[in-house]
Amino acid sequence: MSADAAVEAAARLLDRARHAVALTGAGVSTESGLPDFRSPGGLWAGVDPMAVASLSAFQRAPQAFYDFYRRRLALLRDARPNPAHLALARLEAAGRLQAVITQNVDGLHQAAGSRRVLELHGSLHRAACATCGARRPIAELEAALDRGALPVCPACGGLLRPDVVLFEELLPADVYAEAEALCRRADVLLVVGSSLQVTPAASLPEVTLEAGGRLIIVNQEPTPLDHAALVLRGRAGTILPPLADRLLAAT
Ligand code: APR
Numbered sequence: 001m002s003a004d005a006a007v008e009a010a011a012r013l014l015d016r017a018r019h020a021v022a023l024t025g026a027g028v029s030t031e032s033g034l035p036d037f038r039s040p041g042g043l044w045a046g047v048d049p050m051a052v053a054s055l056s057a058f059q060r061a062p063q064a065f066y067d068f069y070r071r072r073l074a075l076l077r078d079a080r081p082n083p084a085h086l087a088l089a090r091l092e093a094a095g096r097l098q099a100v101i102t103q104n105v106d107g108l109h110q111a112a113g114s115r116r117v118l119e120l121h122g123s124l125h126r127a128a129c130a131t132c133g134a135r136r137p138i139a140e141l142e143a144a145l146d147r148g149a150l151p152v153c154p155a156c157g158g159l160l161r162p163d164v165v166l167f168e169e170l171l172p173a174d175v176y177a178e179a180e181a182l183c184r185r186a187d188v189l190l191v192v193g194s195s196l197q198v199t200p201a202a203s204l205p206e207v208t209l210e211a212g213g214r215l216i217i218v219n220q221e222p223t224p225l226d227h228a229a230l231v232l233r234g235r236a237g238t239i240l241p242p243l244a245d246r247l248l249a250a251t
Pocket of ligand 1: 024025026027028030031036037038039042049103104121192193194195196197198218219220221222234235236237
């Protein structure tokens with residue numbers, strides 16, 4: 001199928017959908033200057049995720065943990081929504097997308113105008129106290145790190161950490177349950193920029209399939225679910241705007 005025919009087919013699927021939902025991964029934010037994880041040059045290139053982004057790392061090697069997140073937070077400062085984020089926000093505003101379920105912690109869907117965003121892995125825009133659970137502005141964590149100090153909770157003195165789900169941690173149960181319900185009800189799930197390697201997020205497309213829904217996958221590289229999807233191979237920032245244009249022109 002030609003790329004244009006695939007976009008046309010995707011627009012038709014979405015046009016007939018009554019409960020379309022998007023599921024995004026780091027690939028939707030690479031055109032905003034944020035590296036993904038598993039592409040060449042991604043965040044896991046030459047880095048052991050368990051040594052910098054796991055609960056054990058936070059507890060046993062906090063300096064390596066904080067160094068890793070400090071670099072990610074610095075990249076976030078200049079990141080702005082790209083045309084892929086904006087296209088998804090347009091589809092939601094036009095009533096063609098119920099929600100965006102994201103594995104990303106960069107807040108760019110909200111910055112693009114998406115209103116119903118489920119953050120499966122938390123957010124780098126918030127800090128949380130590892131002891132009392134208090135939420136704090138991420139700026140407090142960054143300011144402490146900039147001073148060369150460990151970030152501590154003003155309420156209880158515990159260590160502050162980014163409010164993201166680390167390896168060895170469970171996803172927020174309420175958010176995942178809502179995401180699963182949306183995927184079960186979805187007649188079309190639009191998967192954008194994810195390698196679909198990390199569960200439980202990677203299990204969500206199968207929830208849609210098992211309930212009789214269809215998958216559209218927009219991704220630069222193959223994924224394990226391509227065989228069960230309408231695949232649009234390429235960059236999300238190139239594919240989603242014309243897809244949204246076709247769909248909204250049909251409105
Ligand atoms: N357009 C389309 N696809 C892209 C683009 C782009 N501009 N840039 C990258 N991709 C694709 C890559 O080819 C890759 O298949 O996006 C996918 C990103 O996959 P990962 O790097 O594995 O990111 P993700 O699927 O979000 O990872 C899931 O793993 O480490 C954990 O917590 C981390 O949330 C993350 C989770």
